Amino acid sequence: MLALSKGIDVLAYLNEARTDSAQNIATRLGMSRPTACRILATLEDCGIVVRERHSNIFKIARRARSLNSGLTDENWALWIAGLVIYELQDEILWPTDLATHENGEMVIRESTHSLSPYSIESRMVGSRFPLLNGSLGRAYISFCPDAEREEILFYMQKSALAKGRAFSVERVHRMIEHTRARGFGSRQPKKRIRSASIAVPVRFRGRVIACVDVIWIASAIDFESAVRMFLPPLVRAQKRIEHELSVRRNDERSEVAGSSPSSFAKIRRPWSAVRRLQETLASPVLEYH
Secondary structure, three states: OHHHHHHHHHHHHHHHHOEEEHHHHHHHHOOOHHHHHHHHHHHHHOOOEEEOOOOOEEEEOHHHHHHHOOOOHHHHHHHHHHHHHHHHHHHHOOOEEEEEEEOOEEEEEEEOOOOOOOOOOOOOOOOEEEOOOOHHHHHHHHHOOHHHHHHHHHHHHHHHHHOOOOOOHHHHHHHHHHHHHHOOEEEOOEOOEOEEEEEEEEEEOOEEEEEEEEEEEOOOOOHHHHHHHHHHHHHHHHHHHHHHHHHHHHHHHHHHHOOOOOHHHHHHOOHHHHHHHHHHHOOHHHHOO
16 A cells, blocks of 8 residues: 555645645655556546646645545545556556446546556546447446446437337346356457456445456457456456455544554554544645645
């Protein structure tokens, strides 16, 4: 959890310094400038820090005051996963994306395409893709709760009929069965699509709150070889994100019950640092924006 710890350090520093540049933050905290820029970009995408117009100066956003009362599951997942996928990309080199479901589409919330030496895309964050067209959406609909899945399929079928398009629920269910059997969503190359990808869901409290993928050039690595190479580190990243979210939930229960966290949590969890940060963020320093 080194990247997460560094992210907390950046937030704590900005809360005290009020504003500073990426270079100064890196120097003050003893990290490389690229590392500081990646962390700041993730925090900016989550709405926790903002960059001043026409400059490289950052400050904590007004929205960050919500840390004092607790972030939503999605906020936590995006923050944690956004840091984890950068470490995943460092390990596998090929680009990775983090996406969430929104109105029948998967929205890219974080991406390492701009950093990967093998990427053929540069601007992915904010891009939207139809749910059934890629590995991210296929992973989402295959592993989300049954009731949610049926509701999504109902509205997709209704929308297709309204537009005069064919839509086969049976075909979608066959895809779902295949995806569940393999444990990951997949997209194989087609005539005008040079890349392939696999994706896994991030699950918490019985829901899929995000999906993470790995993308590669299909002509460079055949599909099954890529699965053998990329699925193990992708699953490790998935389990790591889910574990940290679970640790947060258990810590909250312990605090409510008045008991102390487990000895494992005391050693392993980053949330103690987050708690201290929440106390800091409650100070009047954050009244500016």
